Amino acid sequence: MRLASFAHRPSGHAVPPQIRLGALLDEETVLDLQAAAEQVQGSADPRLWSMLALIRGGDTAMALVRRLVQEAPRAARRSREATMLMAPLPIPESIRDFANYELHVRQAIRSAMKLRAGSTADPEATFDGFAKAGLLEVPPVWYELPLYYKGNRFSCIGHDQTVEWPDFAEKMDYELELAVVIGRTIRNATPKEAMEAIFGYTIFNDFSARDMQSRETSFRMGPSKGKDFDTGNAFGPCIVTPDEIDDPYKLRMRVRINGEEQVDTVSGGMQHDIAKCISHVSRSETLYPGEILGMGTLGNGCGYESLSFLSEGDVVELEVEKIGILRNTLGHRR
Numbered sequence: 477m478r479l480a481s482f483a484h485r486p487s488g489h490a491v492p493p494q495i496r497l498g499a500l501l502d503e504e505t506v507l508d509l510q511a512a513a514e515q516v517q518g519s520a521d522p523r524l525w526s527m528l529a530l531i532r533g534g535d536t537a538m539a540l541v542r543r544l545v546q547e548a549p550r551a552a553r554r555s556r557e558a559t560m561l562m563a564p565l566p567i568p569e570s571i572r573d574f575a576n577y578e579l580h581v582r583q584a585i586r587s588a589m590k591l592r593a594g595s596t597a598d599p600e601a602t603f604d605g606f607a608k609a610g611l612l613e614v615p616p617v618w619y620e621l622p623l624y625y626k627g628n629r630f631s632c633i634g635h636d637q638t639v640e641w642p643d644f645a646e647k648m649d650y651e652l653e654l655a656v657v658i659g660r661t662i663r664n665a666t667p668k669e670a671m672e673a674i675f676g677y678t679i680f681n682d683f684s685a686r687d688m689q690s691r692e693t694s695f696r697m698g699p700s701k702g703k704d705f706d707t708g709n710a711f712g713p714c715i716v717t718p719d720e721i722d723d724p725y726k727l728r729m730r731v732r733i734n735g736e737e738q739v740d741t742v743s744g745g746m747q748h749d750i751a752k753c754i755s756h757v758s759r760s761e762t763l764y765p766g767e768i769l770g771m772g773t774l775g776n777g778c779g780y781e782s783l784s785f786l787s788e789g790d791v792v793e794l795e796v797e798k799i800g801i802l803r804n805t806l807g808h809r810r
Contacts, residue, residue, distance in 0.1 A: 477545060478800070479676065480714040481527050481562045481634070482506055482554070495562050497524050498554070499545050500714055500800075505553050512544040512552035527565050527715070531659055531675050531765045538717075563632040564678055564715045565657065569766035571627035571709060573653070573682055574753055576746045579775025581614055587780050591647075591690040622748040622756045624769075627682070628704050635713040635802055641809045642705040645685035647785040648806060650792045652731050652777030654724065654743050655680035656750060657715055658767040662758050670754035673763070676715035677724060679794050679802040680770045683708045686780050711768070712802045721798050724750060728797040729774060733790055739776045743796075746771060 478500040483493030498506040509530075513521045521540065523533035530537050544552075575581055589611055593602035606612060617623070633639070641648060659675025682703065689702025721727070725744035730737060748756070750771060757763060779785050786792070786806050794802045 477541065477717045477720065478714040479527065479530070479541070479564065479717070480506065480712075481564050481566055482559045483562055484554075485558055485560055493560065495526070495566055497527055497530060498559075499541065501545070501548060501553070504556050506556060506559050507545060507548055508552045508554055509541060509544055512547070512549055513540070515549040515552055516544055516547055528567075528569075528766045531657070534660070560637075561635040561713045562637075563634040563709075563711045564713075565711065565766060565768065566632060568629050568632065568657075568768045569764050571629050571768050571770070572624045572757060573627055573680075573770035574622055574624040574748070574772040575618070576622065576748055576753070576772030577775050577777075578614065578745075578747055580773045580777060580781060581618060583775070583781035584773075584778075585614065586612055587783050588690050588693065590783060591687065592694055619747065622753040624753075624757070625699060625703075627709055631704070631706050632709045632711055633707045633804070634711060636804070637710070638707070638805050638807045639683050639710065640705070640707045640807050641788065642685055642688075642701075642708075643810045644688055644701060647686040649684045649686050649779045649785055650731070650733075650794070651680075651682040651684060651773040652729055652739065652794050653680040653682060653770045653773055654727065654729070654796060655711065655768050655770045656754070658754070658763050658769070659765055661762060661764055662754075663762045664760065665755050665758040665763075667751035667755055670751045670758065673754065674718055674750075675765070676717045677721055677799060678711050678715045678768075679713070679796050679799055680768070681710040681792065681794050681802055681804060682770060682773070683710065683804075683806075684778075684780070686785065710802060710804045713800045716799050727799075729777070730795045731777060732793040732795070733786070735791075738779075739774070741774050741776070743771075743774070745775070
């Protein structure tokens with residue numbers, strides 16, 4: 477199933493949209509699951525008030541959704557044109573994001589050093605000094621442990637929504653990532669338990685202010701404001717349940733900027749697989765339903781690696797096989 481959070485398009489009134497839980501029946505139709513429940517079983521169901529309520533509802537809630545999707549009463553169907561797809565989990569329980577693809581890590585480290593050197597009196601000599609000091613090499617710990625940072629769970633947006641250009645940034649960037657949503661409470665999970673805890677998969681565009689990020693990480697901390705600003709975390713267009721994805725390491729993944737393709741790749745090649753990442757996070761720590769883990773930016777899956785950045789008004793499309801297209805527009809500088 478392809479599950480989404482949606483709202484009806486505003487009719488001109490300044491009223492905050494009510495976010496509802498839906499299932500994408502096809503490219504043109506959203507099933508309003510609460511409305512479907514009222515049609516099928518004669519009453520609303522609290523497990524369908526939100527995506528988080530559904531995830532917490534477990535297997536019985538999912539069984540109800542499957543029944544509703546199968547029956548799909550006409551009165552509960554909504555046109556995609558009349559709806560807005562919000563972030564599937566508007567406020568996730570947490571966001572963690574891994575660095576998991578070696579090509580991306582190598583190229584990003586090199587770019588970070590170039591940006592840092594560029595702010596000095598002699599950029600070329602400074603960069604050569606960084607290279608001689610071994611600062612262009614991937615630290616050994618990256619090969620040993622799944623490494624991640626925690627993001628701002630309150631800054632999530634969905635498909636076709638605008639990313640605000642933060643007032644402290646000059647160099648804005650996108651990132652192509654596959655993300656997993658945790659569906660059950662786990663702690664000290666085995667790899668098998670970790671995979672069984674996945675509620676579904678979604679697309680993650682981790683928008684980044686690279687100039688700020690480069691400054692912050694020179695202190696061996698961060699990213700902080702480089703990735704921490706309103707609207708910076710884009711997810712969507714939906715969450716796809718694991719039964720729809722045979723192999724999460726063979727998904728075709730693409731990026732287009734203003735319609736021009738930037739990369740066409742596949743999701744395989746992680747240094748640490750999904751099970752290991754989830755298991756590692758769960759060591760002596762409880763993971764809860766509704767937490768999101770980004771599996772990392774793919775090689776050449778962002779502009780940072782080639783020091784090419786976004787401009788005002790750019791339209792970024794991330795496409796992942798079996799999940800769909802996540803499209804966002806970068807707003808104007810303030």
